[in-house]
Amino acid sequence: MSDISYKDKGSILGPFKSLSFFSRKPVTEPFEPRIAADNYRGFHVNDWDVCIGCSTCQKVCDNAAITMIKIPGLPDDPVMGIRNERPAIDYGRCCWCGLCVDICPTSSISLTQEYVHTCRENELDSYFILPDPNGMHNKLFPKGWSKTGDADLVDLERQPMAEMEPQSRSDNFDEIVDGFTKQQAIIEASRCVQCGMCHDSCPTNMHAPEYIRAIWEGDAEEAVRQMYRTNPFSHVCGRVCTHRCETACSIGRRGDPVAIRWLKRYAMDAVSDERVREIAAEGKADFVSGKKIAIIGSGPAGLTTAFDLAKNGHAVTVYEALHKPGGMTRYGIPEYRLPYDRLDADIDVIKSVGVRIECNVRIGSDITMEQLRQDFDAVVVAIGLQQGRSTRIPGSDHEQVRASVDLLRMITAGESFDVPESVVVIGGGNVAMDIARSLARMQKSQYGKVAVTVSALEDFDHFLADPEEVKEAREEGVVILDSRGPKECVIDKNGKLEGLTTLGVISIFDDDGRFAPSYDEVDEQLHHGGMVIESIGQMSDISLFGEELTEELEWNRGRLQADEDGVTSVSWLWSAGDMVHGPDVVHAVADGHRVAASIETYLNEGSSNNE
């Protein structure tokens, strides 16, 4: 079994074997720095153009060797998910394991092939290094250990979510996506590296890292608690938020961003409505302040303001002109994206903290602004952008040329209209997709087939609607044409609408990124349709102010002037939401908090304007 027997007595002459080595050339190490292996884990270099300062390297560092340093002058943009921080390494602690390289979401960090590094100054400080692309102390060595596909510790792929197949969803308004199961949610939550980019980018600064962590820990209630710190529209935002958080997510630098929106939805759905109400009411004032606040408009901005103020013990009344509260979240978003019962659940929570909502009351006609001013300590106008703009192209005044917001409102309200067998939609935003997909569903159930054409000015590279909206709309049979400029709504001799003609758009934006379309006159097309729906911009109906107040108020480029806290030029009036900042639910929520805080300060200062 063995090479040498235990009984072997050996030889006294054997060692002379070593004499043969006398003739060998001695091994000499060169004085120059030796370049290590291609994979060598030497010293850090960090590509500052790629690094986003997410500090994930710091979190994985097993020796607490990494300190984050703020560097003025570097890009610092929460919306883009970039911080002006970069990691510095303490080489008294680093053990060169390279985990920072393998986990780096951006792959900006690498290690070099530098073997030995000594400093002329024998001071400890010189071993505290801010790695940049130029190597340590400006001695650049080739890259050694750097990110490779098989060594990546970041999970770049999102958990798939079950959703209805196009054929089964295209004739009804049932919710499309199933939402995560608990298992899926935990796995998806585990992809998060807790960098907080989402928090910084969120208009209302939702505590996403905290609620993602809670979901990962299996504690959905804690997740809900974290959500209600900043967002009483968590059901809504869990489904239809524009999720800037996911745009900023550092995992999204190279892979699918963490599905933060769906995680929010998961946690909200996982906790019973009753329990959500209890959690939301935590911290509610146990006194009645005696102050009264009127809020015009029951959309996210108005109701968020109401929620905060009611929790602070004030008497809040919300006036809504339509039959039900919710504003655009109810009358603008189709039910297949946001089921009404989930919206109702959010609103129930808000009501449960004491907010009074009065529907079917139109301010301006039923009650005047002047009356509100007299009856309340503060008034908030949060009426949103409920009027659709028209292209005003020739023929656009035909009765079968409609505005998307009007139709969406009718669909929600259950008001009937003749569903056209074919329809052309002008516009390329999410609202255009909403109306196109809603009508496609109605066509499918009435006529068994879909004939919806969407014509958008923008090309697909600059499209306004979310990619998934475009994808799903197509799956449902909607034809989407990009780079088409509306020319004319064609009306035949009998006054019947034939359809829309469009021109090809050669280019749409100038070098500054501003709109400057150039049309191809030769490329003219007629899209047949018994109805043309205009789905471009939206605006506010500000007639409620009346002439006098309109004149008294200050305006800024057509919009009511308000500072970032919603304070208008009139002391008792605040404004919030889409009408100030443009359409976005989560912005409206953020606005609501700011306005509520501003009103709170105002009320506490005791400067009552009800003299």
Next chain:
Amino acid sequence: MSEHAEGHSASYERIKSKKSLAEILEVATSFEQKAFEFYTDLIPKVSKNLRWLVEELAVEEQEHFALFTNLAKDPSIEEQVKQQIQTPVEDRRFSDYIQLPDLGDNIDDQAILQYAMGREDAAMKQYRELSDTTEPGAIHDLFEFLANEETKHKQELEKLYYELIHSGGPGN
């Protein structure tokens, strides 16, 4: 549609009959002045939230007006005009398909913009036509220059129109 643009219906004939640069500039300047006066008159008539737009347009016309005045004063006008027309601006024809409004009682921001675009469009076409019908030389160059200027103005308005009317953002 140029007929609708205020003060421009007869201007083509008027300019055509002029022979010297100074004369032509004089007529053009008076067009711009009229436009400025038109917007200034409009300011108090529109609702307060729309005033900014009319005010901006008035300022814009005032700038045109100043431009023409300065050109007339400048002795090196021929040289300057030559340099400016090296890169002709292309017309993109966006506003062609927007109906000109009847600026009646219910004036809104969109109507004002439409009107303004139509006015710039008419002026642009006019100068372009004049440049096409004149022999190469200083006068031809001047029309070319003026057409370019009006095209640029129109395009600025088109951008504003898109931002105000077409994109209220992607929405929800």
Next chain:
Amino acid sequence: MRPENYEAIKQPPSNEFELNFGPNHPGIEGNYAFRVKLNGDEVLSARADAGYLHRGFEKLMEGRLWIQNIALVPRICVPDPVPMEVCYSLAIEELCGLEIPERAQWLRVMQLEMSRLAAHLFAFGGHAATTGMYTPMFWGVADRDLILDRFEELTGGRVYSIYNIPGGVRRDMPDGFLDRLGALLDYLDSRLPDYDSLFFRNQVFIRRARDVGAMTQEQALKWGVTGPNLRATGLAFDVRRDDPYLAYEKIDFDVVTQPGGDALSRNLVRRAELKQSIRILRQVIKHLPSVKGAVRCPIPNPLAWNVPAGETYTRVESSKGELAYYVVSNGGDKPYRVHVRGPSSMHAVQVLEKLAVGSRLEDIAQIMFSLDACPPEVDR
């Protein structure tokens, strides 16, 4: 002049001395010492003193994320770090139910055997030095460095390769690696006769090591001896064969034994295992190219990795013997408890204390090196 407070050194009443052997003895590994009671140069008793090497690895591991410990565990045994990484990874894989890809299994076997070669070269070199022969030590260490070159190329690190990770290995081999490893094996193979002439069949060594620190198989079993030291008492036991892990079931190798149970036997076992490791590596080189695919199965984000609650006792055969990790998870993102059964912890303390009795002072270092004791495994 004699100072007033001078006291003459009191001579012991007999020939008995107490001596601190180490920690700075050139013939002793690491920061380790023995308090030896002597009668003349005959050892009456020995007490192991762990010294100041304790870094509290087990405690440290409880405060770190599961994956952060992969950078820590190789430090438990400097000369043979790979088994530490592999054994720790195996434990997590078992707790998580991870199936590691076959390619990763073979890559692990490859590293384990490379590490064993390096460790055995270190061991016999060290042993030679304790008997005053320094040339074998230079040879052993110099040739070990050639293995470290291959480690550097494969893993990015020379000694602490930190190449294994729960789920597999961190990245694939560089191109042409197996060719260069093969060339190294050819070289090492050619060196074996040189080692034999110089050391293993050197009459000076044989006569010096025979019967030194001898134990019977019965004693070895009773004292919990494992690894080459156990095989040197004639018992053919090897975790690789008898409690197989990774790809070892698919590999041909002999479990080498020697009959003497003494320092000589132990060295001869290691000498034979050099040959066996080369043999295993040659099979790896032949087989590995046919095993395609990933080198790591998907693992969760290391920052949010909860290992399912449970406990496991994983074992591998290190160059020093049976290495085992007892890992307990309470379902959290950090280990609840990691107990490292360092293979040397048996023979570096109790066994050595027993074998030293009756030996001569100059043999203590030799006994320690023949047992291939690795003090950091004791201290952890």
Next chain:
Amino acid sequence: MSKELNLWLDDLLKDIKIIQFKRKNSRRVRIDIAPEALPALLELLQGRASYVHLSAISCVDWIEENEFELVYHVWSYETNSLVSAHTRISREPGVYLSVYDLYTPAAFFERDIHEMFGVYFEGSPDMEKFILTEWNGPPPMRKDFDSEAFVNQTFNWEEYHPQWLKDIEAEGGGITTRPEDVR
């Protein structure tokens, strides 16, 4: 032979009421047993079933349950199988019996556990300090000893202030998150 022995042992152990028996796989068995019965079990395993090798004794501090778990890993060279026998003792006073008379290696493990967890093994030959000879604090492997807090109290963090950091601070930047902030 070895197969039969395993089967015999499985049958035998399954029948004993005071223990919980779980075969994890062909070479791993877990047994949970009351502390008073453990030495007898080990004696049985060693004497009747060839489990002659005590691979290790592991100790786990289950502080919330106020218990120490002791795990005896024994290996049979005959059946190539490892039995891990788990038992729990009260954390206070943390005293248990030595199995040194059965397994010599127990002396090392028991001494280690005594030093690190403070469990006293009656009958163990050597309960003297081994590694922490100059340590007077509590047994450090106990969960209630926070070594990081101890280190932070006892030692200073090295404060670095290199020129590049001074330059950045002059521009209004500087350290935002220290490593200890995220641990």
